[in-house]
Amino acid sequence: MLKSKEHQNQEGYVSQYLDIVTCTQMKEIEQQANEAGLSYYKMMENAGNAAVRFIVEKSQKIENRINDAIIFCGKGNNGGDGYVVARELAVRGMNVTVVMADGQPKTEDAIKNANIVLRRGIPVIDAKAYFQDIPEIVEAADIVVDAIYGTGFHGSFQKTVRDCAKLINDGSKSDTKKMVFALDIPTGLNGDVGEPDADTVVADYTIAFHRLKPVHRLKEASPYCGEVVVASIGID
Numbered sequence: 499m500l501k502s503k504e505h506q507n508q509e510g511y512v513s514q515y516l517d518i519v520t521c522t523q524m525k526e527i528e529q530q531a532n533e534a535g536l537s538y539y540k541m542m543e544n545a546g547n548a549a550v551r552f553i554v555e556k557s558q559k560i561e562n563r564i565n566d567a568i569i570f571c572g573k574g575n576n577g578g579d580g581y582v583v584a585r586e587l588a589v590r591g592m593n594v595t596v597v598m599a600d601g602q603p604k605t606e607d608a609i610k611n612a613n614i615v616l617r618r619g620i621p622v623i624d625a626k627a628y629f630q631d632i633p634e635i636v637e638a639a640d641i642v643v644d645a646i647y648g649t650g651f652h653g654s655f656q657k658t659v660r661d662c663a664k665l666i667n668d669g670s671k672s673d674t675k676k677m678v679f680a681l682d683i684p685t686g687l688n689g690d691v692g693e694p695d696a697d698t699v700v701a702d703y704t705i706a707f708h709r710l711k712p713v714h715r716l717k718e719a720s721p722y723c724g725e726v727v728v729a730s731i732g733i734d
């Protein structure tokens with residue numbers, strides 16, 4: 499799984515990667531990296547920061563002003579990446595709101611990163627309790643980040659997640675300048691077979707971590723993924 503350097507641009511993003519790994523293989527790769535000393539926490543940190551570099555690069559092209567960003571986080575490690583993105587976009591001066599789309603974070607690293615977000619005073623809305631507050635924030639947002647589910651998604655949406663996904667999709671239809679960034683995989687797509695939920699998030703950009711997953715190359719999934727880039731999370 500060597501990187502093809504000629505496809506890598508200055509920032510380390512890759513628009514074309516030949517290597518594809520399944521979601522199960524990706525988990526094994528992460529486990530091996532963790533055992534070799536690159537902690538899961540550090541990989542999450544790297545994933546979130548790589549996504550932020552890409553988002554900032556793209557958002558500077560919208561217009562020269564402070565951007566409003568809304569980050570939808572799930573309860574797993576994809577959500578954990580989202581909490582890193584939220585914190586780092588706030589550091590870069592954006593007005594950031596986080597939505598817990600599927601309740602409190604459940605994994606150790608997602609919990610740690612959610613706590614950092616809370617300590618920094620970044621607003622966090624629990625969609626299950628305060629869904630009514632979210633539409634106007636989506637409406638005003640320049641940047642929407644989908645960090646609800648990644649490689650761990652299976653089945654179909656529960657109600658609140660479906661409502662959040664619909665909001666993201668309706669919001670992006672109403673404002674052509676709003677950019678939707680999916681972390682790793684647009685929420686609603688199965689990473690291996692690409693089978694979409696009816697309300698799968700439609701992203702402008704998908705930032706795949708470490709390697710493409712099968713879904714990123716499936717023609718049926720392409721309308722949901724938008725432009726796909728691959729970002730390093732520090733694994734050789």
Ligand SMILES: NC(=O)C1=CN([C@@H]2O[C@H](COP(=O)(O)OP(=O)(O)OC[C@H]3O[C@@H](n4cnc5c(N)ncnc54)[C@H](OP(=O)(O)O)[C@@H]3O)[C@@H](O)[C@H]2O)[C@@H](O)CC1
Nearest residue numbers: 538541542545574575576647648649650651652653654682
């Ligand atoms: N490994 C690492 O350290 C790194 C991982 N990274 C990132 O993490 C992502 C993988 O993380 P993940 O394995 O936690 O899976 P994720 O996609 O967040 O979802 C799992 C959660 O969703 C739930 N769930 C699923 N379907 C559901 C449904 N229909 N309805 C309701 N719930 C549902 C599921 O529940 P369960 O199936 O356990 O009941 C579980 O709670 C990966 O894409 C990358 O972005 C990077 O940070 C690099 C380091």
Ligand SMILES: [K+]
Nearest residue numbers: 644647681683
């Ligand atoms: K996602």
